[in-house]
Amino acid sequence: xxxxxxxxxxxxxxxxxxxxxxxxxxxxxxxxxxxxxxxxxxxxxxxxxxxxxxxxxxxxxxxxxxxxxxxxxxxxxxxxxxxxxxxxxxxxxxxxxxxxxxxxxxxxxxxxxxxx
Amino acid sequence: xxxxxxxxxxxxxxxxxxxxxxxxxxxxxxxxxxxxxxxxxxxxxxxxxxxxxxxxxxxxxxxxxxxxxxxxxxxxxxxxxxxxxxxxxxxxxxxxxxxxxxxxxxxx
Numbered sequence: 149x150x151x152x153x154x155x156x157x158x159x160x161x162x163x164x165x166x167x168x169x170x171x172x173x174x175x176x177x178x179x180x181x182x183x184x185x186x187x188x189x190x191x192x193x194x195x196x197x198x199x200x201x202x203x204x205x206x207x208x209x210x211x212x213x214x215x216x217x218x219x220x221x222x223x224x225x226x227x228x229x230x231x232x233x234x235x236x237x238x239x240x241x242x243x244x245x246x247x248x249x250x251x252x253x254x255x256x257x258x259x260x261x262x263x264x
Numbered sequence: 265x266x267x268x269x270x271x272x273x274x275x276x277x278x279x280x281x282x283x284x285x286x287x288x289x290x291x292x293x294x295x296x297x298x299x300x301x302x303x304x305x306x307x308x309x310x311x312x313x314x315x316x317x318x319x320x321x322x323x324x325x326x327x328x329x330x331x332x333x334x335x336x337x338x339x340x341x342x343x344x345x346x347x348x349x350x351x352x353x354x355x356x357x358x359x360x361x362x363x364x365x366x367x368x369x370x371x372x
Contacts, residue, residue, distance in 0.1 A: 179358055179359075181359075190362070190363075190364035190365060191308070191351075191362045191364075193359075196359055198358070203359075204359070237305075239307055239308075243358060243360075245358065248296075248355065248358045248360070249295060249296040249355060249358065250296070250313065251310060251313065252296075252298045252300070252310045252313070252353060252355075252360060253360060254310075255307035255308050255309070256307060257306070257307050258306075258307055
């Protein structure tokens with residue numbers, strides 16, 4: 149089964165530290181999404197790439213968050229400096245053109261971030 | 265108005281019951297529709313796509329009403345293992361829009 153791989157699975161860090169989360173999309177998928185999920189807010193779209201180009205990052209706090217795709221096999225989400233309110237589960241998902249319309253996206257297992 | 269609206273529940277039902285979830289969406293240009301399932305502390309996973317003619321997968325039946333912009337999911341003969349959050353998802357483009365989910369708890 150093709151999978152979206154996210155690392156790390158869990159991260160505990162102190163306020164003010166930099167956090168980098170990584171995602172390896174399914175080979176051949178050309179759209180990559182970063183979501184944040186908390187109990188209160190549900191799934192929030194943070195950033196969206198198609199063919200490695202950022203298309204929509206309007207959901208992301210620009211002052212501290214950044215998302216990049218240095219190559220087709222790696223997407224990163226960085227928080228600097230981290231704050232306790234950033235504590236959440238961060239999901240990466242990937243899809244591909246018509247596959248998305250027929251089968252939706254595939255999600256990774258998520259990174260559970262705790263900022264203390 | 266939210267793009268995708270769902271009753272958050274929780275729906276508490278006994279094993280063997282039939283339960284139905286509804287969802288409305290605002291973008292009439294939406295092309296594809298899905299139900300995802302999310303277990304506690306896990307990632308969302310595709311449960312089933314929703315087709316215009318309606319479709320069934322075992323105990324699960326999905327319906328789409330484009331005129332009313334309404335999607336439904338029916339679960340028959342509920343099992344304990346059906347306890348999860350069910351997310352309604354619409355796709356106006358290749359960027360999916362997720363509802364906040366409906367929580368189902370099936371009790372013995």
